[in-house]
Amino acid sequence: MGKRVLVILGHPSDDSFCGALADAYVEAAKVSGAEVRQLRLGTIGFDPVLHDGYAKIQPLERGLLQAQADILWAEHLVFVYPIWWGGIPALMKGFFDRVLLPGFAFKYREGKAFPDKLLKGRTAHLLVTMDTPPWYYKWVYCMPGLHQMRKTTLAFCGIKPIRTLTFGPLLGSGLSQRDAWLKQTRHLAGLCAI
Secondary structure, rough: OOOEEEEEOOOOOOOOHHHHHHHHHHHHHHHOOEEEEEEEEHHHHOOOOOOOOOOOOOOOOOOHHHHHHHHHOOOEEEEEEEOOOOOHHHHHHHHHHHHHOOOOOEOOOOOOOOOEOOOOEEEEEEEOOOOOOHHHHHHHOOOOOHHHHHHHHHHOOOEEEEEEEEEEEOOOHHHHHHHHHHHHHHHHHHHHHO
């Protein structure tokens, strides 16, 4: 049995290039022997607002409970999302606010400045699209949407990001360029099952 892989599409629309990247990753990972589950945030129907912060427990919708079960099941997670306004989409941020809760993803202990990382032992790939040229996003904007994901979200919970692919500029890209990006994605997915 191959590695257990969860692919999370953070773009609200299935009919997007991010959706095509997610599909390509899923297909290639399955061919390589991985056991794959998918989560498409635009289809699970949840309130993305954490209304009272962590002061009050906000019951999780059925789709979010299943998402937590899938995250615990997975050995490797794949996040496919666009960069919008320099960061991750609001739907994806709301998903993290609602799902990566204290006691599930991290736990503070009295007398310790940093929490226990409750999702340790998992790895992640990030597949990120943008209209900005990736070099400009890196050197001028300093990659806020990548730092947020890799350091202050995933690593904070114990998930180790091992590879990030950035695709851009998506705006004006032709079919041959997009095919090359899909091929790159399939290659990366083939490596995840090992």
